[in-house]
Amino acid sequence: MTQESERAAAREDNALLAALPTRERNDAHRASQLFTLNFGARILEAGARTQHAYFPIQGVVSLVRTLRSGPTVEVGVVGNEGMVGVDIFMGAPAQLNDAIVQGEGSAWQMSAEHLVARFQRNGEMQRQLLRFTNAFITQVSQTAACNRAHGMEARLARWLLMMQDRVAAPQIRMTQQFLAHMLGARTASVNEAVQKLEAAGVIGHRRQEISIVDRAGLEAMACECYAIVCRVYEQAILN
Amino acid sequence: MTQESERAAAREDNALLAALPTRERNDAHRASQLFTLNFGARILEAGARTQHAYFPIQGVVSLVRTLRSGPTVEVGVVGNEGMVGVDIFMGAPAQLNDAIVQGEGSAWQMSAEHLVARFQRNGEMQRQLLRFTNAFITQVSQTAACNRAHGMEARLARWLLMMQDRVAAPQIRMTQQFLAHMLGARTASVNEAVQKLEAAGVIGHRRQEISIVDRAGLEAMACECYAIVCRVYEQAILN
DNA sequence: CGCCATTTTTACGGAAACGTAATAACCCGT
DNA sequence: ACGGGTTATTACGTTTCCGTAAAAATGGCG
Numbered sequence: 001m002t003q004e005s006e007r008a009a010a011r012e013d014n015a016l017l018a019a020l021p022t023r024e025r026n027d028a029h030r031a032s033q034l035f036t037l038n039f040g041a042r043i044l045e046a047g048a049r050t051q052h053a054y055f056p057i058q059g060v061v062s063l064v065r066t067l068r069s070g071p072t073v074e075v076g077v078v079g080n081e082g083m084v085g086v087d088i089f090m091g092a093p094a095q096l097n098d099a100i101v102q103g104e105g106s107a108w109q110m111s112a113e114h115l116v117a118r119f120q121r122n123g124e125m126q127r128q129l130l131r132f133t134n135a136f137i138t139q140v141s142q143t144a145a146c147n148r149a150h151g152m153e154a155r156l157a158r159w160l161l162m163m164q165d166r167v168a169a170p171q172i173r174m175t176q177q178f179l180a181h182m183l184g185a186r187t188a189s190v191n192e193a194v195q196k197l198e199a200a201g202v203i204g205h206r207r208q209e210i211s212i213v214d215r216a217g218l219e220a221m222a223c224e225c226y227a228i229v230c231r232v233y234e235q236a237i238l239n
Numbered sequence: 240m241t242q243e244s245e246r247a248a249a250r251e252d253n254a255l256l257a258a259l260p261t262r263e264r265n266d267a268h269r270a271s272q273l274f275t276l277n278f279g280a281r282i283l284e285a286g287a288r289t290q291h292a293y294f295p296i297q298g299v300v301s302l303v304r305t306l307r308s309g310p311t312v313e314v315g316v317v318g319n320e321g322m323v324g325v326d327i328f329m330g331a332p333a334q335l336n337d338a339i340v341q342g343e344g345s346a347w348q349m350s351a352e353h354l355v356a357r358f359q360r361n362g363e364m365q366r367q368l369l370r371f372t373n374a375f376i377t378q379v380s381q382t383a384a385c386n387r388a389h390g391m392e393a394r395l396a397r398w399l400l401m402m403q404d405r406v407a408a409p410q411i412r413m414t415q416q417f418l419a420h421m422l423g424a425r426t427a428s429v430n431e432a433v434q435k436l437e438a439a440g441v442i443g444h445r446r447q448e449i450s451i452v453d454r455a456g457l458e459a460m461a462c463e464c465y466a467i468v469c470r471v472y473e474q475a476i477l478n
Numbered sequence: 479c480g481c482c483a484t485t486t487t488t489a490c491g492g493a494a495a496c497g498t499a500a501t502a503a504c505c506c507g508t
Numbered sequence: 509a510c511g512g513g514t515t516a517t518t519a520c521g522t523t524t525c526c527g528t529a530a531a532a533a534t535g536g537c538g
Contacts (some may be wrong), residue, residue, distance in 0.1 A: 062356045066385040073384040087456060087511055090373035091366055096467070097380060122361060127330055134329035137376055141336060144383035145304040145312040148423040151524070176483065184387040189525060191487060207485065224307045228335065235332060390494070414515060428495060430517060446504055446515060 014055035014082045020124050030229035037101045046100035053085030053115045059105020060166040063097040073184035076140050079166030081233050085132045088112045089119040103167040135236035142225045150223040154192045157222035171211040253294035254320045259363050274348035276340045283338035292324030292354045298344020299405040302336040312423035315379050318405030320472050321371045327351045328358040342406040374475035380465045389462040391432045396461035403451055410450040
């Protein structure tokens with residue numbers, strides 16, 4: 001089996017579920033429904049009790065915090081490698097992030113009750129969920145530091161790379177306005193950064209779309225945070 | 240029992256352990272040693288396998304991320320209400336934050352093995368640990384957004400308030416240099432902010448020390464993040 | 479094919495923080 | 509009371525990003 005087909009195969013199921021023993025995996029599937037991730041959909045709402053968890057098969061979900069003072073900031077991003085709705089099994093009454101679909105695709109949707117039941121069986125499912133949650137904590141930590149220390153350009157480069165890893169396509173579709181919401185900045189600032197990256201020859205762009213032209217070059221312009229988060233997820237998924 | 244003495248009583252044990260049923264609580268104590276939190280001590284090291292968890296009784300521990308590019312940034316802070324070393328039961332090989340003692344005091348130190356064993360008993364201990372971890376995720380998320388959106392002055396005010404809640408003393412001792420490391424800024428920038436807060440009459444300060452003069456005033460100058468994180472911890476600790 | 483709403487790009491003054499580094503204040507120990 | 513090292517403060521030019529808003533371009537639809 002080539003690397004190519006392995007990658008394709010991996011995208012046929014959520015990686016977290018795929019890592020389960022066959023029996024648990026089938027059980028998880030039976031307890032779930034396929035759910036379409038439509039661009040822009042808010043699948044979790046800040047402040048509301050979380051009713052469902054989502055295990056993305058394809059597509060990307062951003063966890064976004066809206067500040068009273070106005071701006072919104074993305075604190076983490078979840079794709080095939082993880083799940084959305086950790087608060088369910090963490091015993092929280094609610095969570096404070098919105099979860100917004102960034103990249104279209106599909107996900108397994110599991111009710112809170114079903115998820116809790118499976119978590120409490122203390123098996124591989126629990127183990128995988130916790131490992132993922134820990135990796136997620138690392139991602140958010142890194143974002144916290146990154147937001148303090150790194151400039152727009154490097155942060156944009158990181159964001160594009162993380163997004164591409166999860167949509168597995170050379171182009172990324174969204175308005176710069178939307179991107180600005182994710183990065184917690186002005187549209188104009190994002191635009192400036194986009195143009196700098198383009199001038200450097202690492203990305204191309206047109207209305208509603210950015211494409212990665214020179215991945216290695218883009219990685220070089222991204223902050224260390226990209227590599228760090230990648231590594232952490234690799235470790236979390238390996239058994 | 241007055242509120243005063245209740246508060247004092249609460250500080251005789253770590254709140255997370257104190258919330259356990261007597262039997263589990265005693266068991267946790269037996270599996271732990273009292274550990275002195277000395278100012279500046281690094282009780283967890285980034286990249287190293289976490290050998291011990293710490294349940295602060297008094298004192299404060301900061302979780303700090305060091306970026307390759309130089310600066311250090313605090314991503315979260317833990318006191319009496321929580322514990323340090325969540326990665327142990329989250330099944331991680333290591334974590335990427337340093338844990339540094341910010342406020343002197345003491346803590347229960349429990350070995351990773353003991354903690355894992357107790358976590359896996361699936362009882363109230365597990366439940367409390369997970370609830371705390373979720374609150375901690377919220378804190379880090381908030382910090383991520385805060386670092387992007389709020390200015391030095393507001394962030395400093397928030398930091399002072401959070402620190403004071405955890406040391407339960409009117410003064411906070413540390414150099415502005417140290418503070419700058421926490422806030423991920425220059426000493427000079429911190430100094431400027433300190434002076435502004437002092438000019439506003441909400442804090443006083445002298446070498447190695449900042450004291451809170453007008454708490455309500457300071458709260459008014461802090462960003463929303465302070466109140467949000469407070470509320471989340473309250474909810475996590477209530478059963 | 480041209481209109482129109484959306485999206486992108488440009489513009490400009492200003493605020494916040496930075497890098498660097500020199501100077502001043504403070505306090506401990508002798 | 510006097511050093512001397514640590515800590516705080518001030519200084520200055522520079523960069524990055526913000527707020528606001530106007531101008532330009534893009535592309536779908538009639």
